[in-house]
Amino acid sequence: MSAIGSKGLILNEKLIFERSTAGRCGYDLPQLDVPSVEPDEKLLRDEIEGFPELSEVDVVRHYTRLSTWNYGVDSGFYPLGSCTMKYNPKINEVVARLPGFAHLHPATPDHLSQGALQLMYDLQQALCEISGFPALTLQPSAGAQGEFAGMLMIHAWHQAQGNKRHKVLIPDTAHGTNPATAALCGYDVVPIASDGVLSVEAVAAAMDDSVAALMITNPNTLGLFEPNIREICELVHSRGGLVYCDGANLHALLGICRPGDLGIDVMHFNLHKTFATPHGGGGPGAGPVGVCAALEPFLPVPVIMKEEDGYRLVTDRPLSIGQLRTYASQFGILVRAYAYLLSMGPQGLKRATELAVLNANYIRARLEGSYHLPYKQRSLHEVIFSDADLPNDCHTLDVAKRLLDYGFHPPTIYFPLVVQGALMIEPTETESKQELDEFCDALIAIAEEAKSSPHLLHEAPVNARTRRLDETLAARKPRLRWEKG
Numbered sequence: 001m002s003a004i005g006s007k008g009l010i011l012n013e014k015l016i017f018e019r020s021t022a023g024r025c026g027y028d029l030p031q032l033d034v035p036s037v038e039p040d041e042k043l044l045r046d047e048i049e050g051f052p053e054l055s056e057v058d059v060v061r062h063y064t065r066l067s068t069w070n071y072g073v074d075s076g077f078y079p080l081g082s083c084t085m086k087y088n089p090k091i092n093e094v095v096a097r098l099p100g101f102a103h104l105h106p107a108t109p110d111h112l113s114q115g116a117l118q119l120m121y122d123l124q125q126a127l128c129e130i131s132g133f134p135a136l137t138l139q140p141s142a143g144a145q146g147e148f149a150g151m152l153m154i155h156a157w158h159q160a161q162g163n164k165r166h167k168v169l170i171p172d173t174a175h176g177t178n179p180a181t182a183a184l185c186g187y188d189v190v191p192i193a194s195d196g197v198l199s200v201e202a203v204a205a206a207m208d209d210s211v212a213a214l215m216i217t218n219p220n221t222l223g224l225f226e227p228n229i230r231e232i233c234e235l236v237h238s239r240g241g242l243v244y245c246d247g248a249n250l251h252a253l254l255g256i257c258r259p260g261d262l263g264i265d266v267m268h269f270n271l272h273k274t275f276a277t278p279h280g281g282g283g284p285g286a287g288p289v290g291v292c293a294a295l296e297p298f299l300p301v302p303v304i305m306k307e308e309d310g311y312r313l314v315t316d317r318p319l320s321i322g323q324l325r326t327y328a329s330q331f332g333i334l335v336r337a338y339a340y341l342l343s344m345g346p347q348g349l350k351r352a353t354e355l356a357v358l359n360a361n362y363i364r365a366r367l368e369g370s371y372h373l374p375y376k377q378r379s380l381h382e383v384i385f386s387d388a389d390l391p392n393d394c395h396t397l398d399v400a401k402r403l404l405d406y407g408f409h410p411p412t413i414y415f416p417l418v419v420q421g422a423l424m425i426e427p428t429e430t431e432s433k434q435e436l437d438e439f440c441d442a443l444i445a446i447a448e449e450a451k452s453s454p455h456l457l458h459e460a461p462v463n464a465r466t467r468r469l470d471e472t473l474a475a476r477k478p479r480l481r482w483e484k485g
């Protein structure tokens, strides 16, 4: 078994309320050198019952121990499919913390923030070059907000043409945020069945004059490239619709193909997947959106312009869908992505894509035979297995829990929904062959255990801090507040 987290000093921790000792204090104020006054009662907060009383060292140890519970890509392999938990080189963090970037107030006037505006402009140009779109906004703070911006632009474009279209076609292999976004924008979502990849015929059958757009995730959530994408775009365009691409998986295509060249009209990026900036915990992200020339007037404001005397944030754009957030962008994430782009260079980005695809296919080849592989095609950056071949009532959840005993964070499970009992593995380019081999060895051993000793799977995890939780009870009756016992 891997050494990570499986034995040794696993620090346990009570709630901070349970650590409290009446009268203990965590601060020591200097003697008062002014007359003391009793503040007005109205200004005083009511006593909080059970408020924890701890010393400084109690508090430091409490939070330090809790921090060791936090599994991250810096602790080990994190093969969450669709989430792209790749290593974020520390140089990106160093650059983002440079005082000129980190301390720049977002309301600083343009003429005093030229460096930051130049970085944004150059990043914008680089993303346009990588993706093949002529124009782009850096404004959205997440992939899903990028989708929202993109669909609002599609809506605004149709409105400007006098079109009243109300449907959006979405294949069953799309990321879950796609239908949610279309619905949020007021569209009727029309699902299209695919056979792993979307056929031109399936789109033709659903396409009519009420369809505003097709929203497609490419590579899709099965980790497969959509080979008919050009013909599909032509078909949708010929019927007056537009094509939105969820480009959050662009790291499978860098330096190899440009969605803008395939006929896509709008695409968002997930900088916090593709360009190594951290992803997770709902933390800050950035979801820039690239658009074709026809949609450029609808970009959200402010738009960054390069003019003779420098860079400027422009808001006077009559057709714009408006402003999506306070200030111009999630700037710190842009700095990290830009640092990543510069340090990798065009060849480095292409190499990262090749390695991400190689790693996923290596895992596919090693695990095929031990786990059911519903789609036999070569995958791109991620690969999906299922529990269909597991015997003795062993299921995906059991495999995931047993992986914890082997010291590995499980992959994404039960997603995508088109595969029943899915195990969705995305190794990313940052893992070595040794790491991938240890992970595959663990999964192969678990498949063997499913045959010979299934109780090991049903009882797992036994080496983790907590045993298997009652997730239904936790979801139905969550205990969100501490109560004195």
Ligand SMILES: Cc1ncc(COP(=O)(O)O)c(C=O)c1O
Residues within 6 Å of the ligand: 082, 083, 141, 142, 143, 144, 145, 175, 177, 217, 246, 248, 249, 270, 273, 285, 287
């Ligand atoms: C394919 C795909 N689309 C959209 C999203 C949504 O991005 P975000 O979580 O930044 O809103 C994700 C998130 O990982 C994704 O993987």
